[in-house]
Amino acid sequence: MKPLFTFSSNSVRLSLRSWIFVLVIFLLFLSLLPVIWQVLENFNPSDDYRIPYELSSDYWMFARWSKYASSNYPILMIGDSVVWGQYVTMQETLPYYLNEFINKGQKSPLPPFSRGSIKFPPFERGIKGDLKGNIFANLGMDGIHPAVMLGLVKYYGKSISNKGVILHLNPLWMSSKKHDLSDTDEFRFNHPRLVPQFYPKIPSYKAKFPQRFGIVVERGNPFSSWVNHVRLNYYENMDIGNWTIQYPYKNPLSAITFQIPSSENKPHSEPISWMERGMTKQDFPWVLADESFQWSSFKKVIELLQARKNKVFVIIGPFNPYILTNESLNRYKAMKKDMENWLKDEGISYASISDLPSEYYADASHPLKDGYAKIAKELFESELFIKWMKGLRTG
Amino acid sequence: MLFHSWYFLIFFIIVYSVYLPLRGTRFYLYWLLVASYFFYGWWNPLYLILIAYSTATNYFAVVLMQRSQRKKVWLIVSIVNSLVVLCFFKYGVFITTNLNILFSSLGLSYAIPKPGALLPVGISFYTFHAMSYTIDYYRGYIKKEPSFVRFATFISFFPQLVAGPILRASDMLPQLTGKPEIRKENITDGLSLFIVGLFKKVALADYLSLYVDKVYDAPSLSDGTSLIFATFAFGWQIYFDFSGYTDMARGIARMMGFDLKLNFNNPYLATSLGDFWNRWHISLSSWFKDYVYIPLGGNRKGKFNTYRNMFLTMVISGFWHGAAWTFIIWGALHALGRFMTREFERSAFYNDKIPKIVKQIYVFIFVSFAWIFFRAQSIGDAFLIVKKIFTSGFTNPAFPMVALFFCLIIWIYQLLYESSLNGLLAKLSVFSHSRENGDPSVGTGFKPVPTFLTIFSRFNVSLKVIAVILMILYMVIFTTSGNEAFIYFQF
Numbered sequence: 001m002k003p004l005f006t007f008s009s010n011s012v013r014l015s016l017r018s019w020i021f022v023l024v025i026f027l028l029f030l031s032l033l034p035v036i037w038q039v040l041e042n043f044n045p046s047d048d049y050r051i052p053y054e055l056s057s058d059y060w061m062f063a064r065w066s067k068y069a070s071s072n073y074p075i076l077m078i079g080d081s082v083v084w085g086q087y088v089t090m091q092e093t094l095p096y097y098l099n100e101f102i103n104k105g106q107k108s109p110l111p112p113f114s115r116g117s118i119k120f121p122p123f124e125r126g127i128k129g130d131l132k133g134n135i136f137a138n139l140g141m142d143g144i145h146p147a148v149m150l151g152l153v154k155y156y157g158k159s160i161s162n163k164g165v166i167l168h169l170n171p172l173w174m175s176s177k178k179h180d181l182s183d184t185d186e187f188r189f190n191h192p193r194l195v196p197q198f199y200p201k202i203p204s205y206k207a208k209f210p211q212r213f214g215i216v217v218e219r220g221n222p223f224s225s226w227v228n229h230v231r232l233n234y235y236e237n238m239d240i241g242n243w244t245i246q247y248p249y250k251n252p253l254s255a256i257t258f259q260i261p262s263s264e265n266k267p268h269s270e271p272i273s274w275m276e277r278g279m280t281k282q283d284f285p286w287v288l289a290d291e292s293f294q295w296s297s298f299k300k301v302i303e304l305l306q307a308r309k310n311k312v313f314v315i316i317g318p319f320n321p322y323i324l325t326n327e328s329l330n331r332y333k334a335m336k337k338d339m340e341n342w343l344k345d346e347g348i349s350y351a352s353i354s355d356l357p358s359e360y361y362a363d364a365s366h367p368l369k370d371g372y373a374k375i376a377k378e379l380f381e382s383e384l385f386i387k388w389m390k391g392l393r394t395g
Numbered sequence: 396m397l398f399h400s401w402y403f404l405i406f407f408i409i410v411y412s413v414y415l416p417l418r419g420t421r422f423y424l425y426w427l428l429v430a431s432y433f434f435y436g437w438w439n440p441l442y443l444i445l446i447a448y449s450t451a452t453n454y455f456a457v458v459l460m461q462r463s464q465r466k467k468v469w470l471i472v473s474i475v476n477s478l479v480v481l482c483f484f485k486y487g488v489f490i491t492t493n494l495n496i497l498f499s500s501l502g503l504s505y506a507i508p509k510p511g512a513l514l515p516v517g518i519s520f521y522t523f524h525a526m527s528y529t530i531d532y533y534r535g536y537i538k539k540e541p542s543f544v545r546f547a548t549f550i551s552f553f554p555q556l557v558a559g560p561i562l563r564a565s566d567m568l569p570q571l572t573g574k575p576e577i578r579k580e581n582i583t584d585g586l587s588l589f590i591v592g593l594f595k596k597v598a599l600a601d602y603l604s605l606y607v608d609k610v611y612d613a614p615s616l617s618d619g620t621s622l623i624f625a626t627f628a629f630g631w632q633i634y635f636d637f638s639g640y641t642d643m644a645r646g647i648a649r650m651m652g653f654d655l656k657l658n659f660n661n662p663y664l665a666t667s668l669g670d671f672w673n674r675w676h677i678s679l680s681s682w683f684k685d686y687v688y689i690p691l692g693g694n695r696k697g698k699f700n701t702y703r704n705m706f707l708t709m710v711i712s713g714f715w716h717g718a719a720w721t722f723i724i725w726g727a728l729h730a731l732g733r734f735m736t737r738e739f740e741r742s743a744f745y746n747d748k749i750p751k752i753v754k755q756i757y758v759f760i761f762v763s764f765a766w767i768f769f770r771a772q773s774i775g776d777a778f779l780i781v782k783k784i785f786t787s788g789f790t791n792p793a794f795p796m797v798a799l800f801f802c803l804i805i806w807i808y809q810l811l812y813e814s815s816l817n818g819l820l821a822k823l824s825v826f827s828h829s830r831e832n833g834d835p836s837v838g839t840g841f842k843p844v845p846t847f848l849t850i851f852s853r854f855n856v857s858l859k860v861i862a863v864i865l866m867i868l869y870m871v872i873f874t875t876s877g878n879e880a881f882i883y884f885q886f
Contacts, residue, residue, distance in 0.1 A: 006657045013587045016579050018860050025864050210401030240873035241602040244795035
């Protein structure tokens with residue numbers, strides 16, 4: 001006869017009915033907690049809001065901000081730290097200067113432009129922008145290269161539809177096979193949780209199958225990104241164990257204040273030019289546009305946004321030509337030309353940013369505040385950009 | 396492949412979904428064997444050669460015993476073979492290092508080359524499984540297993556393969572002989588065991604390890620108070636880690652229709668050192684008792700021999716845990732503790748006069764002290780830790796209050812679980828249930844009970860459900876699966 005089974009040395013032994021109950025409650029938590037949290041957690045984005053730098057991998061926050069921005073702004077600007085404004089304050093970014101042109105016109109510290117011919121606000125019926133009447137929202141996030149931009153928009157930017165979207169392409173991501181993710185050697189890049197995990201295969205991404213599988217499961221589940229948000233926002237990106245080791249006598253529950261930190265209105269990195277930084281000439285090899293994984297990902301972002309009925313405008317650059325050797329500069333120009341040709345062939349509005357004065361660059365791709373102001377001016381002087389904006393108004 | 400990883404989840408879903416329809420056929424054994432070998436080979440496919448060798452040699456040793464009149468010869472051959480393999484892979488480096496130190500101190504220039512550093516995961520466990528089969532056959536406790544596949548499945552059964560509980564052939568082979576029956580209790584019990592085990596590992600053991608590792612990895616930089624806290628924390632860490640693993644192993648086996656024996660029974664509630672070893676790693680303690688202590692003579696040949704046998708058993712047990720002097724000292728310390736307290740613990744004064752809680756605290760403190768040698772990186776570190784503990788003044792240990800809260804709550808829960816309150820609650824559950832169902836005969840003779848107990852008993856099921864939901868949510872929201880390996884894998 002089979003000996004009697006000794007269950008355990010505790011009494012946590014549930015019946016089938018109890019397990020079903022546990023499952024139901026758990027699923028309820030799983031689906032409702034992120035929703036309830038949005039009600040509990042204060043989120044009042046300030047003027048010229050950008051996601052706090054320390055929340056740069058908080059995709060739940062991006063989803064929330066993009067949802068808010070979609071309801072309050074007619075034009076959303078998506079890109080990496082160039083859009084976010086790595087070396088500038090919140091009032092010196094590209095979206096800020098674009099808004100300045102719209103709002104202040106002649107009063108703008110910038111040179112006047114032909115505002116009178118375009119009646120921008122109210123831009124869309126019922127949409128007035130933020131309190132200042134801004135119509136451009138800064139959806140930039142640090143490290144968002146095209147391969148991860150696709151994942152970001154696909155999984156966390158679902159609310160971006162029927163909008164005007166300015167998509168920024170930073171050519172730096174195509175400066176070598178390594179940054180293009182097309183090298184076969186392993187490369188630890190930003191935001192691996194946003195890249196395609198199985199197809200298309202990324203040669204330099206070497207995560208193991210269970211990790212990839214876990215990421216796929218996580219992306220389909222808002223609860224996971226909410227958990228990540230809680231850790232980033234309240235526990236300094238730590239799990240509770242590590243947090244309590246850091247703060248042994250603090251109550252971890254008291255850390256949950258239901259307040260999202262406001263974006264610090266200061267540059268994340270020192271706002272000095274690339275020359276003052278001591279950077280020297282670089283011989284970036286660049287990749288061919290036709291062979292570039294990042295470029296093909298970028299094209300997919302455009303397709304995805306268009307499929308969601310957005311009107312897309314692409315900005316290529318800026319890029320610091322003074323940092324490149326002559327050979328590298330020629331290769332860069334050839335690659336850029338190929339990209340422009342594709343955009344032209346596809347009928348996608350774009351602006352290829354002209355070279356800025358050398359002292360306006362903070363590094364290879366980030367402008368300083370004067371650089372952003374000049375880019376804003378250049379955009380408003382671009383016929384394609386004005387036409388695209390008029391199209392938004394009438395379309 | 397760790398139980399708390401995606402790898403294992405995917406592995407188990409595949410294995411289980413094939414196992415369920417196969418379990419009514421004879422093919423389920425083949426499937427279990429393939430799954431177990433895949434599970435073990437996941438660490439390193441080379442390990443499979445070793446487990447296959449261990450399986451085959453022990454199986455055929457019994458075949459030869461059956462056919463031969465000189466059973467003892469084959470038993471000795473089999474035991475020597477198993478121990479040589481274990482020693483080579485687990486103790487090779489330790490033995491050669493110590494011999495070379497000895498040669499050097501004797502002025503000899505010769506040095507034995509060290510064997511490779513390959514230490515197959517779980518070798519100590521499956522070697523003991525296999526040895527129990529040959530020894531029990533020799534003793535006449537079991538019959539020869541006719542099926543090699545069944546025997547190989549017993550040795551490699553994946554839920555317990557790498558960290559126990561250590562199975563006896565007499566317990567497991569009969570379960571593998573029939574067709575496993577899976578009722579709904581198997582699933583619910585299995586899940587209950589698994590979740591509690593997972594919580595112990597992920598939420599408690601890995602958490603405590605953050606503090607323990609920080610302090611124990613640099614004892615010279617740590618103060619005495621931190622070392623005291625880290626020592627107590629390690630006691631709980633290793634308990635949560637190892638008992639968590641065995642809970643999960645038992646849960647998985649239970650879901651597959653197999654029952655593995657209880658391996659931990661609230662060891663920190665032990666009231667004597669002997670009691671501790673009846674509650675801690677029960678399958679190992681009983682293995683050493685049956686296959687080392689009793690063959691040495693047990694307690695049958697006078698006090699001196701009893702203590703000698705006890706000492707040898709404890710030291711060998713320590714050495715089983717790891718190839719280092721720290722483990723040997725740990726075993727010897729427990730032996731010493733038993734020497735000093737065995738007679739006292741049997742006295743009427745100890746049993747009747749000393750409050751239970753005092754006994755429990757004394758055992759916990761002694762066991763924790765011994766853990767210093769178990770956890771320290773070297774003997775030098777261990778003595779430094781002991782010295783600092785007894786000589787440093789009190790300083791701020793910066794021990795997380797949350798960790799303290801968890802340990803206290805669990806200790807109190809275990810106290811309640813083992814106290815008479817548990818029995819009372821059980822009675823109350825019957826009482827209130829029967830009264831609700833209109834059975835006036837039940838409950839006669841009960842005194843009026845305090846209201847909170849009545850409420851507690853009524854909400855007993857609800858409390859369990861809430862506890863499980865909280866455990867799952869805590870793990871999902873607040874812990875990170877860093878896939879920390881289990882401490883006992885190294886043994």
